[in-house]
Amino acid sequence: MQTSDLIRILPEIILAVAGIVVMLLGAFQKQNAGRMHPAIALLGLLGAAGAIAYQYPWRSLDPAFGGMLELDAFSAFFHILFFLVAALVVLSSSEYVAQERLASGEYHALLLFATMGMGLMASSNDLIMIFIGLEISSLASYILVGFRRGVATSSESSLKYFLLGSFATAFLLYGIALMFGATGATNLTEIHLALQAEQNTVTAMASPQLTPLVGPVPTALVGLSIALLFVGFAFKVSAVPFQIWTPDVYQGAPTPVTAFLSTGSKAAAFAVFLRVFMVALEGSAQDWVWLLWVSGLLSMVLGNLAALLQTNIKRMLAYSSIAHAGYILVAFTAHSEEGVAAVMFYLAAYALMNIGAFAVVSHFGNRGERYVEMEHYAGLGYRAPLLAASMTVFLLSLIGIPLTGGFFGKFYIFRAALHADLVWLTVLGVLNSAIAAYYYLRVIVFMYMHPAAEQIPVERVRPAMGFVLIFSMAATFLLGIFPQAVLDFASQAAALLLENLGNGVL
């Protein structure tokens, strides 16, 4: 182990240390001395972001720990996104933690640990590290989902998430084991080389970097392994047919945690999904593209149709999050550089608008999340105009109205899909986003056009929450008016991710 290796995981080290400090403070302090925890958590996130920035430009030619971790522009992009998401969630949960009397130390420590796991996922270039990162973030989020211990729905969500999550992890692991059996490697680059060698043996003979193989790669084993890996990842991104857990978990979890899961965890899962399928399994793309095609289409259709029927806002946003996973899979199906960049841009835009929407839901929900039904929002536009206005912005962005980040996210996704000749998928995707407009607009209609049935108390917005709302609104508009900077970053990262691959083979 060298110093350069340690610098590569410095962001994760900082987060882990900050998490442990917060946890210990929580254990040894008095009950209401929880003011320090968010500050330390934010400081840790800032430090970790600094450690990422310190390594600019992210073109690591020497992957750390013998090729296990790779801090390239791709992982830097996701790291920054995770830190941003975690910071916004910390800020927006300060009201919630105080209101529900949650153990502030443990809450923030678990958030930091989950963020650390996501960071590891984004930069890992080895199936072992992917598994470890995935489990670090999942285990922390299982607990976070059930954090309101005395509430039956919260612990029920936690149980469902835990059981189905470990079920999916077992499938993922079996896929990894079979891939190891087929190629004799767990490193993504080596797997890529082994699979490539199988496809064009002539080129492979000439290549000196080729890993020694035990024999020819068994294609049936690789196919089965791809299917099992797909199950594991599709579960994590909540794509149909592995989406069953999503509505229940998102509904029962504390609202800030739901925001975290639907943005951070989803982005992290897509990061590994992209890296494994675009780097290691790129050579057998014809085997998995149709899986993504079908799953993407079903996710859009099922997510949107089920969201139409919901009356609970959190549950509606959960179904909409399944639909958004579908849109992202459309870009993924294109399996091109442009597609990867579109996925990354969409994840960033989706994270900002969704965190904003959940922040409003969390604030308005009041003690014990009492007011989360659609009819509670009636007349909100007149009693809390600013809150309602920000909710409107986020919902319009989720629909994909121009001038918001959601518009360009969808635009890039469908452009990438069209360039890859996925005409039908694009047409169906656009139709789906038209269906989606209905249930988002319904909330706006309720807020502005329905008279309030009962006087629902609206608390004053505290500064931290106000900052989150203003920040996410500003970022949503910024991505909708000047998307170029973020898109360029994503395109460069995607190019770098796929370019290294070409060099390794030919």
Next chain:
Amino acid sequence: MVPLSYYLILAAILFVIGVAGFLFKRNIVTIFMSVELMLNAVNLTFVSLSYSLRQLDGQIFVFFVMVVAAAEATIGLAIIITVFRNRESLNVDRIDLMKL
């Protein structure tokens, strides 16, 4: 010597038993045990493949899987206890507060 395929088939059978247990059992603790069975089937696959490929990576992976399974067990049992405190039942069919 026992050929590799025997181990792989045994592991596959164990995995399928785990899946079946997960899907058809109604007691939460039994379901949880089924997941552990699936993980151990994976471990068996790793070890036998690692032996036949003469590569240690698989055996190292098994250690990681065991550590993670232990961590998962602690968290899982804690979650099961909170559910039992709230609902006084360990039957998955009765854990149904949220529905479409």
